[in-house]
Amino acid sequence: MSEARMQRVRARMTEVGIDALLLSLGADLPWLTGYEAMPLERLTMLVLPADGDAVLVVPELEAPRVEDRPEFTVRPWTETDNAIDVVAALVGGRRRLAISDRAWATFLLRLQSKLPDAAWSPASAVTSPLRAVKDEEEVEALARASAAADRVSAQLQSGEVRFVGRTEAEVSAEIGRRLRAEGHSRVNFAIVGSGPNSASPHHEPGPRVIEPNEPVVCDFGGVLDGYCSDTTRTFWTGGSDPTPNFRDLYAVLFEAQRAAVDAAVVGTPCEDVDGVARGIITDGGYGVQFIHRTGHGIGIEEHEDPYLVRGNAEPLEPGHAFSIEPGIYFAGRWGARIEDIVVATAEGPRALNTAPHELAVVD
Amino acid sequence: MSEARMQRVRARMTEVGIDALLLSLGADLPWLTGYEAMPLERLTMLVLPADGDAVLVVPELEAPRVEDRPEFTVRPWTETDNAIDVVAALVGGRRRLAISDRAWATFLLRLQSKLPDAAWSPASAVTSPLRAVKDEEEVEALARASAAADRVSAQLQSGEVRFVGRTEAEVSAEIGRRLRAEGHSRVNFAIVGSGPNSASPHHEPGPRVIEPNEPVVCDFGGVLDGYCSDTTRTFWTGGSDPTPNFRDLYAVLFEAQRAAVDAAVVGTPCEDVDGVARGIITDGGYGVQFIHRTGHGIGIEEHEDPYLVRGNAEPLEPGHAFSIEPGIYFAGRWGARIEDIVVATAEGPRALNTAPHELAVVD
Numbered sequence: 066m067s068e069a070r071m072q073r074v075r076a077r078m079t080e081v082g083i084d085a086l087l088l089s090l091g092a093d094l095p096w097l098t099g100y101e102a103m104p105l106e107r108l109t110m111l112v113l114p115a116d117g118d119a120v121l122v123v124p125e126l127e128a129p130r131v132e133d134r135p136e137f138t139v140r141p142w143t144e145t146d147n148a149i150d151v152v153a154a155l156v157g158g159r160r161r162l163a164i165s166d167r168a169w170a171t172f173l174l175r176l177q178s179k180l181p182d183a184a185w186s187p188a189s190a191v192t193s194p195l196r197a198v199k200d201e202e203e204v205e206a207l208a209r210a211s212a213a214a215d216r217v218s219a220q221l222q223s224g225e226v227r228f229v230g231r232t233e234a235e236v237s238a239e240i241g242r243r244l245r246a247e248g249h250s251r252v253n254f255a256i257v258g259s260g261p262n263s264a265s266p267h268h269e270p271g272p273r274v275i276e277p278n279e280p281v282v283c284d285f286g287g288v289l290d291g292y293c294s295d296t297t298r299t300f301w302t303g304g305s306d307p308t309p310n311f312r313d314l315y316a317v318l319f320e321a322q323r324a325a326v327d328a329a330v331v332g333t334p335c336e337d338v339d340g341v342a343r344g345i346i347t348d349g350g351y352g353v354q355f356i357h358r359t360g361h362g363i364g365i366e367e368h369e370d371p372y373l374v375r376g377n378a379e380p381l382e383p384g385h386a387f388s389i390e391p392g393i394y395f396a397g398r399w400g401a402r403i404e405d406i407v408v409a410t411a412e413g414p415r416a417l418n419t420a421p422h423e424l425a426v427v428d
Numbered sequence: 429m430s431e432a433r434m435q436r437v438r439a440r441m442t443e444v445g446i447d448a449l450l451l452s453l454g455a456d457l458p459w460l461t462g463y464e465a466m467p468l469e470r471l472t473m474l475v476l477p478a479d480g481d482a483v484l485v486v487p488e489l490e491a492p493r494v495e496d497r498p499e500f501t502v503r504p505w506t507e508t509d510n511a512i513d514v515v516a517a518l519v520g521g522r523r524r525l526a527i528s529d530r531a532w533a534t535f536l537l538r539l540q541s542k543l544p545d546a547a548w549s550p551a552s553a554v555t556s557p558l559r560a561v562k563d564e565e566e567v568e569a570l571a572r573a574s575a576a577a578d579r580v581s582a583q584l585q586s587g588e589v590r591f592v593g594r595t596e597a598e599v600s601a602e603i604g605r606r607l608r609a610e611g612h613s614r615v616n617f618a619i620v621g622s623g624p625n626s627a628s629p630h631h632e633p634g635p636r637v638i639e640p641n642e643p644v645v646c647d648f649g650g651v652l653d654g655y656c657s658d659t660t661r662t663f664w665t666g667g668s669d670p671t672p673n674f675r676d677l678y679a680v681l682f683e684a685q686r687a688a689v690d691a692a693v694v695g696t697p698c699e700d701v702d703g704v705a706r707g708i709i710t711d712g713g714y715g716v717q718f719i720h721r722t723g724h725g726i727g728i729e730e731h732e733d734p735y736l737v738r739g740n741a742e743p744l745e746p747g748h749a750f751s752i753e754p755g756i757y758f759a760g761r762w763g764a765r766i767e768d769i770v771v772a773t774a775e776g777p778r779a780l781n782t783a784p785h786e787l788a789v790v791d
Contacts, residue, residue, distance in 0.1 A: 103630060105730075105731055106724075106731050106732075124630075125719055125720070126629040126630055126719055126720045127629070127630045129627065129628035129629075129631070129759060130628060130630055130631060130632055143719070144719075144720055144721045144737055144738070145737075145738055145739060164533050164537075165533060166532055166533060166534035167532050167533070167534070168532070168533040169529055169530050169531070169532075169533070170527050170528060170529060170530070170531040170532070170533055170535070170536040170550065171529035171530070171550040171552065172533070173533040173536055173537070174527075174536070174548055174549070174550055177548075185537055185540075186537070187533065187534040187537055189534065238608075245601075264492065265492035265493060266489040266490070266492075267466060267487075267489055267490045267493055268492070268493060269493055356488055356489055356506070356507075357488075357489045357507055358507045361469075367468075368468055368469050369469075374507055374508075375507070375508055376508060396492065
């Protein structure tokens with residue numbers, strides 16, 4: 066696995082003209098080697114030259130965490146070493162360098178100062194198209210994470226979780242606990258936006274007490290077996306039936322989301338999938354209220370290539386995995402979103418989230 | 429609060445020669461404004477010119493999260509805008525720029541490409557000495573976080589949590605649950621290193637089943653009210669008494685940790701506190717086995733200035749908050765660490781962790 070990925074990375078380095086890849090935080094390093102850098106001030110960095118063997122520069126106190134492996138040798142640095150000097154020595158005279166997109170800016174600045182003749186690119190120029198295509202094992206990991214998130218959706222839809230009278234923060238914490246109980250090792254987010262807050266796509270769940278007769282958007286995800294889940298369902302808190310206005314909004318959204326999933330066919334440009342959802346929502350009279358793209362790729366990282374957004378003409382390939390999550394938002398009033406993770410396959414789009422998409426009425 | 433911090437930041441920008449501060453991920457932005465950027469591919473960045481008003485550049489779909497506030501105006505960008513262009517326009521002709529240490533490298537590369545005449549520094553050059561000195565409110569937040577972590581230490585020491593026969597990963601997950609139950613909103617880490625894994629300071633808790641008659645290092649922390657906890661206690665799993673070798677090691681460590689806390693007096697150079705712990709451990713015959721610095725600053729971030737490490741001659745100031753955490757590690761055999769958070773005050777060092785430091789024997 067790892068060996069094949071390493072070969073593809075080296076081939077692509079040659080193709081795009083990169084002499085050394087410097088991998089630190091983010092998904093490139095675990096995707097390539099299985100090792101994840103700690104997000105701390107002590108630098109961990111894999112130096113992978115196009116023309117030589119890879120070396121993992123790692124703080125001495127973390128060296129016992131790293132198993133020996135064929136992909137790289139380990140070069141520990143001590144508390145009084147300068148890690149930047151260690152990396153620079155391994156880079157040698159190589160000039161065209163690519164650094165992890167999520168590496169800290171402070172390390173890039175120090176490397177630039179130490180290596181003034183280097184030309185820098187983001188590592189994604191090398192790795193992103195490779196990582197975007199998931200292999201079978203990765204798709205199954207994504208499917209397991211999505212299935213676990215779906216079990217939480219089902220618990221929310223069944224009435225097992227009380228909404229009315231509790232704060233958004235309480236319901237969010239409960240969703241987090243349930244994601245962990247269903248096997249997630251980490252919770253990335255558990256958005257609960259109620260009433261007017263349902264119109265805030267990235268709402269921070271807070272002290273607002275959920276009332277009867279209002280929408281609640283629940284968007285949650287985390288990590289299971291190293292791969293991310295991310296799903297959204299919208300609820301209506303009972304008392305009365307959803308108002309006609311909201312039912313109309315939801316019906317348009319429901320159709321747009323389903324049509325966009327169906328449109329996620331291999332060969333279709335990413336922006337066209339966005340266009341399908343946007344067209345239906347615009348025709349329904351809510352175009353101005355759909356204020357974000359239709360979706361993002363997903364894998365080891367919660368958001369990665371490919372992005373389903375206007376301007377991205379890249380065609381979908383078999384193994385691309387991404388969210389389909391249109392939303393409609395009336396600022397200060399209410400909103401709704403429906404989100405599934407979908408994989409493009411030769412047999413057509415495969416939705417990994419299958420919890421019911423209908424508006425569930427809950428207590 | 430925020431107003432006073434803003435004034436101090438502006439004064440220091442003039443002092444060190446920075447024309448505009450660009451704040452994204454990390455603690456600078458919430459410390460200065462109360463707003464925290466989401467760690468995602470859509471850029472959030474506060475542009476704070478030395479000679480003008482601050483503007484928060486934020487993705488349109490996150491704009492509803494940002495309350496109006498006196499410190500900045502909000503400039504949302506839409507899914508088809510280029511956020512880098514928006515930031516560059518706000519920077520204008522200013523050339524000496526400082527960017528958040530933890531901003532993603534990919535954003536720095538794009539800004540450098542858009543603003544080729546700029547000279548870049550890490551934002552810590554401006555903010556770090558200011559943030560390192562905690563005010564009264566911050567010290568009390570740190571004290572609450574430490575007290576919550578201490579309650580978990582007490583639960584571990586009292587025998588309420590079973591060690592033997594369970595995996596490290598299980599005990600780690602239980603520590604995480606207990607940190608949340610004691611008020612933490614986030615768990616940053618819960619290291620459980622048993623037997624030979626106790627010699628790996630940043631061990632990743634795994635499938636190893638904890639046995640009788642061995643040491644277990646538990647190092648855990650998270651976030652409560654926006655500030656971090658971080659504490660370590662070492663345990664001995666019962667059956668037999670700790671071996672004389674381990675008792676000797678622990679006695680030396682215990683003395684070194686206590687002496688280093690006592691040495692954390694205002695005016696003392698940071699490296700001298702490290703020297704006190706290192707001296708005692710070296711005299712005890714374990715110098716080679718103490719493979720990391722004595723401590724790190726702590727606040728909104730888990731590791732920040734000041735670092736108690738050889739080479740850091742900066743004197744401790746009132747309000748500096750940091751860990752004191754010497755350790756002794758025999759690779760492949762065993763190890764131990766004791767860690768408290770301590771604040772330097774005019775009245776002397778104030779330890780925020782007070783759970784017993786003695787080696788607790790547990791089941």
